[in-house]
Amino acid sequence: MIGKKNVLSFLFGLCVLFIVSCKTDTETSTTASISGITCSSATFSGTPVLSTTFSGTATVPYSGGNSLNYTAGEAIASTGVTGLTATLQAGTLSEGSGSFTYTITGTPTSSGTASFEISFGEQSCTLNLPVASAAASVSALTCSSAIFSTTTAISGSSYTGTATVPYTGGNSVAYAAGDAITSTGVTGLTATLQAGTLSSSGTLVYTITGTPASSGTASFAITFGGQSCSLSLSVGEGTTSSCDSESGVAKIVCLAEAFKATLSSSQISTLQLAYTFTNAKKWSNLPAGMSARNGIKLGSLNSTQLTAAKALIKAMTGTVSNEGYDEVQQVWLADDYLYANGGGSDYGSGNYYIAFLGTPSMTGTFEILETGHHKTVANTYVNGVLVGATPHFEAVEPISWTSSGTTYAPISQERDTFVSFLNSLSSTQLSSAKSSSTFSDLVLVPGKEWQFPSTRSGMQCSGLSSSQKSALLEVIKTYTNDIDETDAAAFLNLYTNELDDTYVLYSGTTAMTTKFDYFRIDGPHVWIEFVVAGGVIFQNQTHIHSIWRDRSTDYAGTKN
Numbered sequence: 001m002i003g004k005k006n007v008l009s010f011l012f013g014l015c016v017l018f019i020v021s022c023k024t025d026t027e028t029s030t031t032a033s034i035s036g037i038t039c040s041s042a043t044f045s046g047t048p049v050l051s052t053t054f055s056g057t058a059t060v061p062y063s064g065g066n067s068l069n070y071t072a073g074e075a076i077a078s079t080g081v082t083g084l085t086a087t088l089q090a091g092t093l094s095e096g097s098g099s100f101t102y103t104i105t106g107t108p109t110s111s112g113t114a115s116f117e118i119s120f121g122e123q124s125c126t127l128n129l130p131v132a133s134a135a136a137s138v139s140a141l142t143c144s145s146a147i148f149s150t151t152t153a154i155s156g157s158s159y160t161g162t163a164t165v166p167y168t169g170g171n172s173v174a175y176a177a178g179d180a181i182t183s184t185g186v187t188g189l190t191a192t193l194q195a196g197t198l199s200s201s202g203t204l205v206y207t208i209t210g211t212p213a214s215s216g217t218a219s220f221a222i223t224f225g226g227q228s229c230s231l232s233l234s235v236g237e238g239t240t241s242s243c244d245s246e247s248g249v250a251k252i253v254c255l256a257e258a259f260k261a262t263l264s265s266s267q268i269s270t271l272q273l274a275y276t277f278t279n280a281k282k283w284s285n286l287p288a289g290m291s292a293r294n295g296i297k298l299g300s301l302n303s304t305q306l307t308a309a310k311a312l313i314k315a316m317t318g319t320v321s322n323e324g325y326d327e328v329q330q331v332w333l334a335d336d337y338l339y340a341n342g343g344g345s346d347y348g349s350g351n352y353y354i355a356f357l358g359t360p361s362m363t364g365t366f367e368i369l370e371t372g373h374h375k376t377v378a379n380t381y382v383n384g385v386l387v388g389a390t391p392h393f394e395a396v397e398p399i400s401w402t403s404s405g406t407t408y409a410p411i412s413q414e415r416d417t418f419v420s421f422l423n424s425l426s427s428t429q430l431s432s433a434k435s436s437s438t439f440s441d442l443v444l445v446p447g448k449e450w451q452f453p454s455t456r457s458g459m460q461c462s463g464l465s466s467s468q469k470s471a472l473l474e475v476i477k478t479y480t481n482d483i484d485e486t487d488a489a490a491f492l493n494l495y496t497n498e499l500d501d502t503y504v505l506y507s508g509t510t511a512m513t514t515k516f517d518y519f520r521i522d523g524p525h526v527w528i529e530f531v532v533a534g535g536v537i538f539q540n541q542t543h544i545h546s547i548w549r550d551r552s553t554d555y556a557g558t559k560n
Helices: 004-026 248-261 265-271 303-317 324-343 412-423 427-433 466-480 485-497
Strands: 031-034 037-039 041-044 086-088 091-094 096-104 110-119 124-129 136-138 141-143 145-148 191-193 196-198 201-208 214-223 228-233 353-357 365-371 375-382 385-388 392-396 401-403 406-408 503-507 518-522 526-534 542-550
Touching (some): 303 375, 324 375, 324 401, 412 503, 412 526
Parallel strands (some): 145 228
Antiparallel strands (some): 037 086, 214 228, 401 406, 518 526
């Protein structure tokens, strides 16, 4: 029989055991060894682009050998990741918070430090991962690598100016004057993208001033995770120095030979064709993709070849400000603007062509034809003399535009001289010059070869005052100045001598800004037309068509 004292001792022991057991059952350890833990919430604390997706898989290592994995293709929203499940691998995990480094592969990429928080009572965790956006607004972005993709720059030479590379969004790339140019790149070049919204990749147009000078289109790629970018700029060598001692047609022949020397035999066969009227009249005011051209496409040339071609076109077209080669380049830029603003691949400066009809020489007949959408230069030479500088077509859409703070309006100089001349006329003269017809386009458009009206219409210029005649000659100069200076003077002299027997006609308003406003100059030789047409790419705007022809020397007089 158990004694009373023993019973009391036994009951006391049971109570102690019971209390200890209860306490143990209600406490949770602050450490645990588990096979794995799944986080149902792993949010991004950055602001990724709405609706973009990752194309790779992220692994986030941290101390203890654990990592975070997510499935490729998870949708990224502005507030986080839809359906993301993060799994912490097996290991000893501590309750509380900490941090780990991470790298996210795929698109976009990112790296950095993330925080984590684990509560074992609920078997849950929260991970906040800051992720770089595929597009971001930044104060500035400096590219440590902005290389030249060409090998044509002269080794050891240096730029004497500063390059500015504008592109969509108003950003630019600039480098310091004097950066050394080698065949493989630029020593010490730092390119800075200005503030704005930047995309991960794209194209930009650029102009490099100094010696040598260059312009064209460059590609860029930006990685926001590393705040880095790569730019490839094609840089030419400038005018071929071996032709600098030549002048006139001799220089043009020299530059034509220098251009051919950069080409392969197959390219030369594409460039150089027979001089025939069939080949000469193959030009159009339509983009080349819609109306085929003869010759070699500028966009198919490498930087050395393109530099040589441009040097030749410059010598053919002259150097008067906002006329000649300056105007050619601006019209090319207008086509680049159309390409970048909805025009598509039919537009762009690379879609212009150059052709040699006949062999450039100081004897015999040859034509150099530069033609594309809104510019056609057709210079025909016979025995070392420029005999025909027409048909010469020029147009622009939009009429003006601004890029990186520079406003371009390549045909507005012509329009301004028309307006100035019309404003100099009396009401009686205006009435005599005005036509009741409506002109939706030029009369002598491409294809209307040698179809000059048999009777000249409008107001005869013999009754003009000397100041009015001077104003009209300023109009004509904006066309004759589109060829080299010596030949421009010869054509202007001929047209001046014939001014009294020349007629002017206009239709619409005298402002030359309203759709179907039209102006014509028609002399014994000179024929100039200007019309304000409806927009094609920018349909709510207008654009300009204009042409210079000659009743006797179009195609140097060749008619069949």
